[in-house]
Amino acid sequence: MSDLDQLTQSLARNLKRWRSERGFTLDALAARAGVSRGMIIQIEQARTNPSVGTTVKIADALGVSIATLLDHEQGPQVRIVPESQAVRMWSTPAGSRTTLLVGGEARGPVELWSWTLEPGEGNASDPHPPGTVELLHVTAGELTLVVDGAPHPVPAGASAAFEANVPHAYRNDGPDPVELIMSVSIPPGR
Structure with a gap:
């Protein structure tokens, strides 16, 4: 082509x-x-x-x-943001700080989740409605994020964003527990 x-x-x-x-x-x-x-x-x-x-x-x-x-990328887009690329918005000498971990363009309801996956465990999800975006940040362990059959390693400190209108799963293939926070943005009903 x-x-x-x-x-x-x-x-x-x-x-x-x-x-x-x-x-x-x-x-x-x-x-x-x-x-x-x-x-x-x-x-x-x-x-x-x-x-x-x-x-x-x-x-x-x-x-x-x-x-x-x-954009000519084929299939669902997954963006992994290494810890080193997170944006520090402000900080104080005493140690207060805010960091933008990952962002995406979305509208509609938003959910915030806390996850723990023990070694060898996982959870699969059916596709969500078109326009649904998931943002996640791994705080411990290494998550294996599978989007439309493609695995993406997300180590502690890294973040990811992806369109969740395809089958996707979260796995802990490592020896240590995985902890993450996740936000799901769902388009409004039509």
């Missing part, structure tokens, strides 16, 4: 996904973006390569960056 074909397929897939997650009809997105309904249909069917200007208008109307709209 050529780079242009891959870009066309990525744009088609991502436009459908983001339009669906935002709950926009073809007509609603066309009105918001100032492009024709027919152009959006052609893009979603991977039958055209729109101009940069049209692509920017659509990205703006969806509230996503053009990079997000053109």
Whole structure:
């Protein structure tokens, strides 16, 4: 597949996904973006390569960056944030501090969880509704995060973000207990 074909397929897939997650009809997105309904249909069917200007208008109307709209990664995205890349927001000489561990773009209900997994144990989850995002931070041990069949090691001190609309699981394949905190952001019902 050529780079242009891959870009066309990525744009088609991502436009459908983001339009669906935002709950926009073809007509609603066309009105918001100032492009024709027919152009959006052609893009979603991977039958055209729109101009940069049209692509920017659509990205703006969806509230996503053009990079997000053109992202060609296949499958669910998992982002592991090593402890060294967490962002220290502020600290005091006495030791008070805040650290942004990981973030993501989401809307709707949010849940906060505390997990402990003993060695050899795990928990599998069915796919959540499209648009559901999970953020987690491992405080002890090493978690094996499995997203759509792909394992991702997340050591103590690291964080991860992933789209949870595919099968996923949490495993402790190591000799020590795993402790983590997790936030689940669920899109609002339509």
